[in-house]
Amino acid sequence: MNYSCDELFDELPARKHVVVIGDSAEAGCQLLRERLRKDGCEVVAQDNFERLEQALLKDVALVFVVIGGLPAHSLYAQVHALVQRVRHISVIPVVQYADQEKAAALLELGCVDYLLSPFSDSQLTALLRRQEYANAAQESFVSCSQAGRRLLAMAQRVSLTRAPILITGETGTGKELMARYIHRFSASAEAPFVAVNCAAIPEQMLESILFGHEKGAFTGAVNAQPGKFELANGGTLLLDEIGELPLGLQAKLLRVLQEQRVERLGGRREIELNVRIIAATNRDLQQEVAEGRFRADLMFRLDVLPLHISPLRERKEDVLPLARRFIGKYAPQDADTDLLTEDACRALLQHDWPGNARELENTVQRALVLRNGLFIQPQDLGLAAPAPLExxxxxxxxxxxxxxxxxxxxxxxxxxxxxxxxxxxxxxxxxxxxxxxxxxxxxxxxxxxxxxxxxxxxxxx
Known part of the structure; x- marks a missing residue:
């Protein structure tokens, strides 16, 4: 029986939020559907991509693609077409252990996560939970692009561990926001989150701020003060701009990380630590090591779980949602009105954003002040005029x-x-x-x- 777009859409009530694509007769597909229903999901089964691509499934959150039952020659093209057409949906391939290279290729084509088969109930539940957290994170971390959604999926995984995390990315990409996101969805979310900007504090003060000091440890130390490591105990410590840390302090930081103990300046008592370390930098630490400005052993200690935030020019799908988020932040009274004209949207999309999200935020804030009338026009943005469609x-x-x-x-x-x-x-x-x-x-x-x-x-x- 043939279905039109409207008919298929109407078949899917709002609560049916998971689609499984694959051979319905295959045992793996049947098992996946059963376990999804066991997890409280309502499942729509599809034997192929065509019917799903015809429908605009705005109420569907996840699409599982069981690789085993699909022709290999068209798999990549079909998955890529799917993720391009329904960007609001997370596409999850289900692959055998022997086919993990296919999963890597599919991630490059826009899938945000993958599931290895055979899988346990707990593994499937963990994947569903990661997706729920990623959706909830949209309140603070806009990531409509495939690269951004893959990053959030990876952040969900690393948030479950206590291993050190290194976040890299250009200035203004939101490295501290990502660190807060990881902390928010970790087991220690209720514990402190403490951030230190290693580039903003004078070198002579940084050691005391990180490790704390006792009364009389140095001139002016009239009271004992705990350091940032102590304040973050049980939670997360973000060492922002770690590439700016002086070499002398790098050795002391390495020792603290290795021993999981800290001693205040002028003190004799070691304080036990239970701190998740997240470091962030816009520098290439390997290049810094090669040029003698950063210790290799410290880099290896920090770079256990690397996360890289792509620049905004490589995540064009995020530009307009981010701009609208900033409009809502600075003009909440107009939150129900789309203030961006079509010409303004085109100008935003064609700009390269060397300053990334921070530059976009400043541009939007300035446009809200300088606009003539209610709506934002291209001239309000102060950007180069967009090229015509032709x-x-x-x-x-x-x-x-x-x-x-x-x-x-x-x-x-x-x-x-x-x-x-x-x-x-x-x-x-x-x-x-x-x-x-x-x-x-x-x-x-x-x-x-x-x-x-x-x-x-x-x-x-």
Whole structure:
């Protein structure tokens, strides 16, 4: 039986929030569906991608793809098409232990996590919990791009451990925000979170601030003071800008990390520590080690669980959601109104954001002050004027390959968008007639137009 987009969408009540794609007769698919239902999920089974891709499943949170029952020759292209079409859904491949290289390839194509089969109930429950936490984290950490969602999935995993974590990324990417996110979803979430900016404190004061001091330890020490390690005991200590730490203090920090004990300046008593260490830097620590500015043994001690936050220019899907988040922060009275015009959205998407999210926040705050009227126009942003759509149609971009052949080219996508615009204009803006001519439902056309707006395309009919 054939289903239209509207009919399939209407079949899925809001509470059905998990889809399993794979051979329904396969034992692995049946077991996965049973265990998901046992975990309280309502499951929709699909034998292939086609019906799912036709539906715009706004109420579905997860899609599990059981690799064993799918043809290998089309797997990568189908998964990539899926994650590009439904960016709000987390796609989880289920792979055998012998096929873990497929999982790595699928993560590169946009999947946010994976599940190894055979799996236990606890492993599946842990994966579902990670996804729930990642969704909850959107309150503070915007990550609509695949890279951002994979980062949150990895952060969920490392939050369950007490091993040291090293967060790297350019200035303004949100390294401290990520550290707070890890602490928030760890077992010690109720314990203290203490942050130290190693670049903002004078060298002669940094040792006392980190390790504490006793009364009379140095001139001006009129009272005993606990250090940041003590204050963070039982919780998390963020050592921000760790690459700026002087070499002399690096040796003392290494000893504290190795011994899990700290001694205040001027003191004789060692204090037992139970602290999760998160270090953050915008520097290449391996290069710093090679040039003699950072100790190799300290780098290895800190770099147990590395997390890298990609720059905003590589996460264009996050630009508009971040901008709207900042608008809500600085103009809460207009929270129910989308203040960004289509031209402003295009200007935001075409800017490279060398200062990352911090630069975007400053730009939005300035635009809210300088705007003429309610809405934000491109000139309010102070950015370079965006190129017209016609110029962008001439820029092909290969985005996925399988066996050396291009799977998709962005130029074809832009041409498709132009065809949609031309069709609507041909019918003088009558979207129902245009949808019929395009061979899609009115609802599908509305979602297509929303996707085009998110890409910064101006729609004037």
């Amino acid at each position: 110029a962008r149609l001439e820029k092909p971009l290969a985005v996925a390959v399988e066996n050396g052949k291009a799977a998709l080219r962005a130029s074809g996508k832009w041409a498709e968008y132009q065809h949609v615009i031309d069709t609507i204009r041909r019918f003088d803006g009558h979207k129902a007639k245009a949808a019929a001519s395009l061979g899609m439902t009115s609802r599908a056309l509305r979602y297509r137009l929303n996707a085009m707006r998110e890409q910064g395309i101006e729609l004037n009919f």
